[in-house]
Amino acid sequence: MFDLRDNVMLITGSSRGIGRAIAEHAAQAGARVVISSRKQEACDAVAESIRAAGGEAIAVAANAGRKDELEALVDRTLDEWGRIDTLVCNAAINPHYGPLETIEDAAWDKIMGTNVRSNLWLANMVLPLMAERGGGAMILLSSVAGMRGCMNIGAYGISKTADIGLARTLAVQWGARNIRVNAICPGIVETDFARALWEDPAVAEPSIEATALKRLGRPDDIAGVALFLASPAAHYVTGTTIVADGGMTATINM
Template identity: 80%
Template sequence: MFDIRDKVFLITGSSRGIGRAIAERAAEAGARVVISSRKQDACDAVAEGIRANGGQAISQAANVGRKEDLQALVDRTVAEWGGVDALVCNAAVNPHYGPLETIQDGAWDKIMNANVRSNLWLANMVMPGMAERGGGSVIILSSVAGLRGCEGIGAYGISKAADIGLTKTLAVQWGPRNLRVNAICPGVIKTDFAQALWDNPEIAEPSIRATALKRLGEPDDIAGVALFLASPAARYVTGASIVADGGMTVTIPM
């Protein structure tokens, strides 16, 4: 039920952090993975490491804010490996920290375009081909920030809430063609992207205390969820938002 051998995974934002962990673990399980982020050299380094360990990987740089870059990424994947079985929309940005009243229009547009619109673009590029192949899985990386109000990263949280809505709508529209769409909502994960939330002990400790498992997450903690959602074991799971936060959102401080 968990066999993903020879499945083609296209993963954005996969040169580091959660995306890289998903790519490396999928390759270890026998999948063929496409590494993508903004910088080609960073993509190449991850793909080379996977191949050195006996895995199958190709790399293609793409800026998710550019539709032509994403189309080239999809076209390369189809040309190399015939199609996509699992699309993982992981790339995201957050150029603004602070209340919504201080956000500039440019920062708002950048967050929404990179975190939401790019996922819609990719879905529309990939899902018709998935349907022709008989089915597939789309996984959108949301966040627990999309499930609750946020003080410092409110705009980012709004974009992640929108991703949950996008997940549900795509699941309904594509379900009749055997396509599944799900979101993962990580808590605080120790990545470069979230470094400000865990690198400083004064900031990290309250998060640790508020987490049932009493630790912050690692990228592999999310990779396992993604591999499950892409596998036949999740064949009846669609439209879901799976929270992987160590119990942060269910813990009530006393």
């Protein structure tokens, strides 16, 4: 049920962090993986280490905010392997920290463009191809920030709320073609992206205290959920969100 042999998986933002962990574990489970981020060299290094460990990987740089680069990423994957079975929309940015009243239009547009619209672009490029082949899976990396209101990362959080909605709506629209679409909401995971949160004891300590498992997340914690959603084990799971936050959103101090 958890075998990913025969699965071609394209993962955006997979040169490090959660995306890299998903790619490495998927390759170990037998998937052929496409490593992508803005920097070709960083992608090459990850693909090389996966191949050195006996897996199959190619590296294709693409900025998720640029449609032509995403088209080239999909085309290159099809040239190499002729199909995409699992699409993991993982790349995201957050250039604004602070209340919404201070955000510039350009930062808002960049967040929504890279974190939401690019996922729709990719869906519209890839899901019709999956449908022609009989089905597939799409996974969007959302966040617990998309499930709550946030004091300082509000615009990012709103983009992640939109990703939950996008997963749900794509699931409804593509379900009859045997395509499953789901979102994952990680809590705070120790990657470069969240460094400002977990390196600051004033944020990290109360966050750990408010988490049932009494620790922050690691990229592997999220990779397991993505592998499940990609695998035959999740064949009846679509249009939903799996929260992987160590029990952070389940906890209330009272």
